[in-house]
Amino acid sequence: xxxxxxxxxxxxxxxxxxxxxxxxxxxxxxxxxxxxxxxxxxxxxxxxxxxxxxxxxxxxxxxxxxxxxxxxxxxxxxxxxxxxxxxxxxxxxxxxxxxxxxxxxxxxxxxxxxxxxxxxxxxxxxxxxxxxxxxxxxxxxxxxxxxxxxxxxxxxxxxxxxxxxxxxxxxxxxxxxxxxxxxxxxxxxxxxxxxxxxxxxxxxxxxxxxxxxxxxxxxxxxxxxxxxxxxxxxxxxxxxxxxxxxxxxxxxxxxxxxxxxxxxxxxxxxxxxxxxxxxxxxxxxxxxxxxxxxxxxxxxxxxxxxxxxxxxxxxxxxxxxxxxxxxxxxxxxxxxxxxxxxxxxxxxxxxxxxxxxxxxxxxxxxxxxxxxxxxxxxxxxxxxxxxxxx
Numbered sequence: 001x002x003x004x005x006x007x008x009x010x011x012x013x014x015x016x017x018x019x020x021x022x023x024x025x026x027x028x029x030x031x032x033x034x035x036x037x038x039x040x041x042x043x044x045x046x047x048x049x050x051x052x053x054x055x056x057x058x059x060x061x062x063x064x065x066x067x068x069x070x071x072x073x074x075x076x077x078x079x080x081x082x083x084x085x086x087x088x089x090x091x092x093x094x095x096x097x098x099x100x101x102x103x104x105x106x107x108x109x110x111x112x113x114x115x116x117x118x119x120x121x122x123x124x125x126x127x128x129x130x131x132x133x134x135x136x137x138x139x140x141x142x143x144x145x146x147x148x149x150x151x152x153x154x155x156x157x158x159x160x161x162x163x164x165x166x167x168x169x170x171x172x173x174x175x176x177x178x179x180x181x182x183x184x185x186x187x188x189x190x191x192x193x194x195x196x197x198x199x200x201x202x203x204x205x206x207x208x209x210x211x212x213x214x215x216x217x218x219x220x221x222x223x224x225x226x227x228x229x230x231x232x233x234x235x236x237x238x239x240x241x242x243x244x245x246x247x248x249x250x251x252x253x254x255x256x257x258x259x260x261x262x263x264x265x266x267x268x269x270x271x272x273x274x275x276x277x278x279x280x281x282x283x284x285x286x287x288x289x290x291x292x293x294x295x296x297x298x299x300x301x302x303x304x305x306x307x308x309x310x311x312x313x314x315x316x317x318x319x320x321x322x323x324x325x326x327x328x329x330x331x332x333x334x335x336x337x338x339x340x341x342x343x344x345x346x347x348x349x350x351x352x353x354x355x356x357x358x359x360x361x362x363x364x365x366x367x368x369x370x371x372x373x374x375x376x377x378x379x380x381x382x383x384x385x386x387x388x389x390x
Contacts, residue, residue, distance in 0.1 A: 008043070015036055016036060019033050032074040042060050043088075061088065065105045070113060071113065072111070073116050082132070085106075090143035099143060107133075114128050188344040194236060196299045199302075200268060201230060207222055208222035208226070221267070254282050255314065258294055258323075262294075265302075268302075269302055271301075271309065273311075275312045276315075277314040286321065296341045297368045301325075301329060307330075309327065320371045320374055321372050321374055322370065324370075325368045327365050331361050331362050331364045332362065332366065334358050334359070334360055349371075354373060355371045356369070
C-alpha cells in the first residue's frame with residue numbers, strides 16, 4: 001500500500017502538470033483543475049486520517065464518481081484520471097458488490113460527461129465508449145482476481161493461525177502426557193525398588209526386635225539383612241536420581257540376578273524356595289522387567305500369601321522368555337485384587353510387548369506367569385502360548 005500511495009501521488013502530480021501545460025488556459029481547464037484538486041484533497045484526507053468521521057471511504061468514492069463525470073465534461077484527457085483512480089473502487093469498496101457498483105457508477109458518470117461534451121458523434125461511439133468499456137472490463141477482471149487472492153490469503157492466514165493454535169495445544173497436551181507418563185514411570189520404579197526394600201526392612205526389623213532376647217544370633221543375621229537391603233535401596237535411589245533411566249542393578253546374568261534375590265528372600269523369610277533358572281541372553285530392559293516382576297511377586301508372597309513354599313521357573317521359549325512364580329499360600333480372587341503392584345507389572349510388561357497372567361483361588365495358592373518377547377515387539381505375535389499348555 002505504501003508503494004501504491006507513492007505511485008498514486010506521482011500520477012496525480014503528472015495529471016496536474018498535464019492540465020497546466022497541455023490544455024489551453026480557460027474556464028474548462030480551471031474547472032478540471034478544481035475537480036482534480038478536490039479528488040486529490042479527499043484522497044489525502046482519507047489516507048492521512050483514515051478514521052475521520054466525515055470523509056469515509058464510501059464518501060470519497062462518491063466524490064470520485066462525481067469528479068470523473070465533471071472531468072469528462074470539462075477535460076478531453078479525463079481518461080487518464082479515470083485509469084488512475086479505477087483501483088480506488090477496489091481498494092476502498094468494502095465488498096465486491098460495492099466495488100462493482102461504484103465502478104459502474106463511475107463509468108456511467110464519465111460516459112455521460114463525455115457524451116454531453118461530444119454528443120452522439122462517431123468519435124464518442126468509436127473511441128470513447130469502446131475504450132472506456134474495455135478499460136472498465138479489464139479493471140473489473142483484475143479487481144475480481146485481486147479480491148479472490150486477498151480472500152485466499154486471508155483464509156490461508158486464518159488456517160495458519162488455527163494450525164498454530166492447534167499445534168500449541170497439541171504440544172501442551174504432549175508435554176502434559178509426557179509429564180504424566182514420567183510420573184507414572186517414577187512411581188512404578190519407586191514402588192518396585194524403594195518401597196519393596198523399605199517393606200522388607202520393616203519386616204526384618206520387627207522380627208529382629210522380637211528375637212533379641214530369645215535368639216540373638218538370628219536377630220544379628222536379620223540386622224545384617226537390614227543393612228544389606230538398605231544399601232541396595234540406597235544404590236537404587238542413586239540410580240533413580242542420577243539417571244532417571246533403567247536401573248543398573250540387574251546388569252549381568254539374569255539367572256544370577258534372580259538367584260541372589262531368591263537367596264535373600266529365603267534367608268529373610270525362612271520359606272522353602274525351589275528355583276529352576278535357565279540363563280537366556282536378555283537385554284537390559286528385559287532383565288529389569290524380570291527382576292521387578294520377581295520382586296513384586298515375592299513381596300506379595302511375604303505380605304499376603306502365608307505360604308510355606310515358593311517355586312520359581314525361568315525358561316527360554318522359541319519366541320519369548322517365561323518367568324513363573326507359584327506359591328502354596330492362601331490365594332485370592334484375582335478379579336477383586338486391588339493395588340499398584342499387579343497393575344504396574346502389567347504396564348511394565350506391556351512396554352516390552354509382554355503379558356502377565358495371574359492364576360489364583362482362595363485356599364489354592366497363586367501362580368504368576370510373565371512372558372516377554374525376545375525379539376522386537378512389533379514382530380512378535382500377540383498370542384503367546386504358556387508352558388505346559390497352561
